Amino acid sequence: MKLAASRRVAGLAVISAVALTLAACGGSEADENGGGSEATEEGAALSGTLPGAGASSQENAVNSWLAGFTEQHPDVQASYDPVGSGTGREQFISGATLWGGTDAAFDEEELAQGAERCYGGEVVELPLYISPIAVAYNLPGLGVENLNLQPETLAGIFNGDITTWNDPAIAEANPDVELPDTDIVPVNRSDDSGTTENFTEYLAAAAGDAWPHEASETWPISGTQSGAQTSGVVSTLEAAEGTIAYLDASQVPDGFGTVAVGVGEEFVPFSPEAAAAVVDASPAAEDATDLRLTIDLARDTEESGTYPIVLVSYTMACSVYESEQDAENVKALLSYIASEEGQERAADPSVAGSAPISDDLRTEVEAAIEQISVA
Structure with a gap:
């Protein structure tokens, strides 16, 4: 995939450093609902609620991702409502959800609304579900x-x-x-x-x-x-x-x-x-950034072996959250979805039969995830 070179500036050393940071969470929305974090030697034990909504196309994949994520973080109550991309983006912008899935990239108006919803940050769009x-x-x-x-x-x-x-x-x-x-x-x-x-x-x-x-x-x-x-x-x-x-x-x-x-x-x-194959043959979208890894799919390609009716479904999140607990929970979930284990779960033909992301794209996704922070 020919993604913008500017996205490759984030180093993996930062990823390792942040992953080892102790992040005890207090005063978050989830804490008010009875959630909390308990520090461990390995880092911060995650807990709280993690509501999501969006594209019904990736429902099977998301269900498998949430199952794997819950095995690793049983105290996080993660959920996903497959209400459709349009409604999912509306719920995300309104603040009803912390993350979601969309089969279409945010438009200019939605990005402006997203900046306000994300406490002055940006909307994060990661191409984590690739399916015909x-x-x-x-x-x-x-x-x-x-x-x-x-x-x-x-x-x-x-x-x-x-x-x-x-x-x-x-x-x-x-x-x-x-x-x-x-x-x-x-x-x-x-x-x-x-x-x-x-x-x-x-x-x-x-x-x-x-x-x-x-x-x-x-x-x-x-x-x-x-x-x-x-x-x-x-x-x-x-x-x-x-x-x-x-x-x-x-x-x-x-x-x-x-x-x-x-x-x-x-x-x-x-x-x-x-x-x-068609995703690999497609360039990054003109307005793509290191947080919005959007793709301009080559729909009219004539390259052999490509199937151009493809759906690249983006996982949406904020680059800035109000509480540390929300930020850490979202980062952990997105990291699991992007991991080899997460991608292979969705690629199982009995689940979704999707195409796993490449190692190069995973590096860019991880760099974007590590930019998620607290207001």
Whole structure:
């Protein structure tokens, strides 16, 4: 991944020094709720509450991370409400949560609001969940695991221009498949969603005039079949034959087919490796900093072996917290998520099948985490 060189200035010596610091916590919001810290020889024993909320796409991964984190820090009551990216950012900005997940980077207005919420600090955005967005369809008995679809064909389907499964555009890319004369029923998210923003961003970049809409967290077409959060999309997808939907690959129902998308001269099915490949081929976003490690994904790439409908879900936090307890708890959780153990837990196919971050990115993430401090 071609991330900004300025991010690499933080040294690992600082990380080691801070990790060994004794941080007895007093007077925090968690203390008022009955939490407290008990110093040990190894450092500060963590305790208190650690509420989070956000993207439903990474729910399975977050659940596995919280399980591993709780094994290490049983006195911290960490939680995550998968309310969706948009609502998750709203709750974080309002101060209702201490951390969260978002499938879309903060915009300029949200960053300004975040600075106020973060006691004069900044919003921290760390790309800790990398996963393909699958396009799944409900066509029992089709006899193939993947249907080949060009970007323009996908755009035509979700824009309502291609309405039956045996349409010539689909048949041309799948000459050996007997396609049914079944109506296509596109399914989208009904709530504001980073998954929707990532999917529409791909269509806008790769499908040309076939997708006449801008990228948006809100689905741009009215009167469609939809579902709230990822669970609602899955329920709608399962409800009738002929449906097709975009959703995090980890939550595709068993037995459903998925799309291999046209990339250059080939069709590429989703996989963690293909998702990681497109992230590695993508530059840092123009406004990325050493605290906001945001990425400008190469949606229209033609590089072999890449799957461009990928979701990079950011873990959001503050660079400054009101209490030492909150700051230390957040740092510990983010450090666990970024660790090799944490990333491998989410990469387990039975959990989320995500792509683990690279060692170089982990170094940058750790440097950002160590900048989290107390007001």
